[in-house]
Every structure is written in structure tokens, then in C-alpha cells.
Amino acid sequence: MDEEALTALAFGPDAGPADSIPRDGSPRQRLLAAIVLGARGRYAAAAELLDPLRRGRNPLTASLAASTLASHRRQLGAHVVARRLDGEALLAVGLRGVGERGAATAGGGPGLAGSGPGLAGGGPGLAGSGLAAAGSGSRGVGSGPAGTGADSPVPGSTSATTGSPPATASPSTSASQGSLVESTEDPDGLDLQGARADAFLGLAADNLALGRISAARRLAVRAAQADRRWRSTVRGGWVGAEIELAAGQPEAAVAPARLAYETAVARHARRHIVKSGIVLGVALLAAGQDGARELLVAAAADAEKYELDSLGWVADRVAADVDHDRAEEYRFRSRQVLHAVLRRADPCVMRIAHESPWVPIGPG
Incomplete structure (x- = not known):
């Protein structure tokens, strides 16, 4: 399978069984393969x-890989671990781009203000935050409400990045490598601007999960300043709706949920359409507006059809609402898919999931 086919699987309308995804090739091909495997809930293989x-040594690839992981x-549900990884991703590519507007990284401006939330005071931390609180009625999807233990460490989090030490590249080291400076624009955002936006949105999602709504807003602003193309627009819409x-x-x-959905549909990006349908459906349901049922039922059907198990258990859970x-059917299928996903995760992540308030593991 060549790079074009992998790109279509990751960001386009195509779908294929996870067993057919190659595990070798160029760094970009391996990154795309990991994105596809993760979408299908094959987390250990992706890791x-x-x-x-x-x-x-390539800071751009390192950043995108860290954000994906x-x-x-x-x-x-491993928000604390994810926050460290997204901070690592941001460190690899630097805090600011040439065309980025906005305040500096300290002093109270949007983004990484020196007030504690964000990067400061909590360590580092992809958008959409896993939708793990789905099925909870008006509270909706995504990071869920505050009250997740804030800064208390998640049990087992020290080994949840597959047991390897984090990347240690400094901003000055990264900037000296030609691959960072010379990266060309990529239509799907696998470039410098997109990597920065991915990292900022990841930090926003995890700060939100830890109850830091103001920090999440600032980081979402920084993401929009870094990149305004289709994928960042979609993911920014997810985070904006969750905030x-x-x-x-x-x-x-x-409004942000609808923008994400319409942008994903215009791009024929299957995986993004499914998740955007979940986010918009829950937003409409919470707001008491029409259209939620059709979106959520369609998202559940497409997640099953295209084997998007990372979204399937969430889609089924909210469709039951x-x-x-068919509520019992959806709940049963949600449990089945989630248990299948957990069987394909590495042991440390399984432990975190079992202890997370956002992952509804129960009998069945």
C-alpha cells in the first residue's frame, strides 16, 4: 500500500481492514499507518x-507522532499522559510560527499564559479528547465536566507512553534541523503549521478534561492562529464545542460543532465526518434543537460499517440516548466494541482505562 492509499484511509473517504495496513515504509507512511490503526482501535499496534x-531526529515527524499518540x-481516558505527549509535540516544533498572530507565551495573553493552566504548572498535554464521556445526556461528549482529579496523577501514567523515555529535543535543537525549517505545506496539515495546531488543540482538550476551561479557551485560540486549514478547522470545532x-x-x-461537521463533509473525510456527527449531535441534543437523532444514529452506523472502533463504542453509547x-442493542454493542479495543491496547493503557471516570467499563 503506497502513501497515497494510506492518506486516503487516514483523511479521505476510503476504508479498509486494519489487518491490511502495512507496518513499514517511510516515516510518513508509518505515521499514516499509525493514524489508521488508531482510528480502528488498534492502539498497541499504532504505538x-x-x-x-x-x-x-526529524522534529516535524516527532511532533506529529507525539500528538497522534x-x-x-x-x-x-489517559488525559494526564496525553498532556505530556502534546507538550512534547509542541516543544519539538516551537511555540510560534512565522505567520502566527497573538500574544507572547507569557504575561496573560491567549495560549500559554503564565498563570498555571496550559503548559505552565501542569506539564505538557489531539483534539476531541476522546469523547469518553459520551452517553451522559446534556453533558455530552468530549472531555466531560470538571472534577476529574485536576492535577492528581493518573495511576500507571509514568509508563503509559509504551515504556520509552520521551523525546528530549529542545526548541533550539529542533530549529537547527533542516527538516523543520524546510517542511512544505501539506493539504492535510502534516506540516509545521498543522503540527503546532495539533499540539495546541491537544493541550486544550486535556486542560478541559482537567477542569481548566479558561486555559482550554486560550490554547484553542493559539491553535486557530497556527493553522486555519480544513483539518485544524474540524478539530478546532470539536474542541470549541466541548469547551x-x-x-x-x-x-x-x-456553531463550532456544525462548522466541524460541514467542513468534514465538504472534504469527504470519513473518519472526521463520523466524529463531527457525534459532536454536533450531542451539541444539538444538549441545546434542545432538532437533528440530533439522525446524526447520532448515522454516526453509529458508519462507525460500524467502516470499522472505526475508536469512535464506534462512543457512537453507540450516545445513539442509545x-x-x-434500540437502546439496549446500542449499549450492548458499545460494550462489545470497547472491550475489543481494550484487548488491542498495551497493558498500561488498559489499566488507565479501567481506572478512568471517562471510560464506562462494566459488565457485558
Whole structure:
């Protein structure tokens, strides 16, 4: 399978069985393969590809790999671990881009203000935060409300990045490597601007999960300043909607969720359409507006059809809230898919998931 085919699987309308995804090739091919494997809930296989990439010499690839691994950790409730990985991703590519507007990284401006939340005071930390609180009615998807233990460490988190030490590249070291300076623009955001946006959005999602709504807002602003292309727009819409849901403003969550959904549909990006449908459906449901049922039922059907297990258990869980005639069927399937996902995760992440308030592991 060549790079074009892997890109279509990761960001386009195509779908294929995870067993057919190659585990070799160029660094970019391995990164794309890990993205596809993660979408199908094959987290251990994805981590085997991502860990060497994030410890490699190419700072751009290392950043994208760290952000991708952070997303996979977050999807099973490991927000503290994910925050460290996204901080690592941001360190690899630097805090600011040439065209980025906004305040500096300290002194109270948007983003990494020196007030404690964000990077400061909590260590480092993909958007959408895993949708792990799905199925909770008006509280919706995503990071969930505050009250997750804030800065208390997640049990087992020290080894949750597959047991390898984090990358240690400094901003000055990264900037001296030609691959960072000379990276060309990529239509799907696998470039310098996109990597910065990924890291900022990841930090926003995990700060939100830890109850730091103001920090999440600042970091989301920094992400929008870093990159405004389709993938960052979609992921920024997810995080923006989750921020408003967590802040108790469901009506305000609808606009960013709708922007994410419409952008994903325009790009025919299957995986992003499914997740955007979940986010928009929950926002509409929380706001008491029409259209939630159709979106959530369609997302559950597509997640099953395209074997997107990382989203399937969430989609089924929220579909049960709106399709009462099939609620038990959806809940049963959600448990089945989640247990299958956990069987394909590395042991330390399984332990974190079992102890996470965002992952509904129970009998069945």
C-alpha cells in the first residue's frame, strides 16, 4: 500500500481492514499507518509505530507522532499522559510560527499564559479528547465536566507512553534541523503549521478534561492562529464545542460543532465526518434543537460499517440516548466494541482505562 492509499484511509473517504495496513515504509507512511490503526482501535499496534518516530531526529515527524499518540491515550481516558505527549509535540516544533498572530507565551495573553493552566504548572498535554464521556445526556461528549482529579496523577501514567523515555529535543535543537525549517505545506496539515495546531488543540482538550476551561479557551485560540486549514478547522470545532458544553453553554456549542461537521463533509473525510456527527449531535441534543437523532444514529452506523472502533463504542453509547427502541442493542454493542479495543491496547493503557471516570467499563 503506497502513501497515497494510506492518506486516503487516514483523511479521505476510503476504508479498509486494519489487518491490511502495512507496518513499514517511510516515516510518513508509518505515521499514516499509525493514524489508521488508531482510528480502528488498534492502539498497541499504532504505538509500536509511533514511539520510534517521536524519538527520531526529524522534529516535524516527532511532533506529529507525539500528538497522534496523545490522541490515542486520550481516547481511553489517559488525559494526564496525553498532556505530556502534546507538550512534547509542541516543544519539538516551537511555540510560534512565522505567520502566527497573538500574544507572547507569557504575561496573560491567549495560549500559554503564565498563570498555571496550559503548559505552565501542569506539564505538557489531539483534539476531541476522546469523547469518553459520551452517553451522559446534556453533558455530552468530549472531555466531560470538571472534577476529574485536576492535577492528581493518573495511576500507571509514568509508563503509559509504551515504556520509552520521551523525546528530549529542545526548541533550539529542533530549529537547527533542516527538516523543520524546510517542511512544505501539506493539504492535510502534516506540516509545521498543522503540527503546532495539533499540539495546541491537544493541550486544550486535556486542560478541559482537567477542569481548566479558561486555559482550554486560550490554547484553542493559539491553535486557530497556527493553522486555519480544513483539518485544524474540524478539530478546532470539536474542541470549541466541548469547551462550551463543559462551560454549561450548549447553545454556543452548536456553531463550532456544525462548522466541524460541514467542513468534514465538504472534504469527504470519513473518519472526521463520523466524529463531527457525534459532536454536533450531542451539541444539538444538549441545546434542545432538532437533528440530533439522525446524526447520532448515522454516526453509529458508519462507525460500524467502516470499522472505526475508536469512535464506534462512543457512537453507540450516545445513539442509545436518542433511539430508545434500540437502546439496549446500542449499549450492548458499545460494550462489545470497547472491550475489543481494550484487548488491542498495551497493558498500561488498559489499566488507565479501567481506572478512568471517562471510560464506562462494566459488565457485558
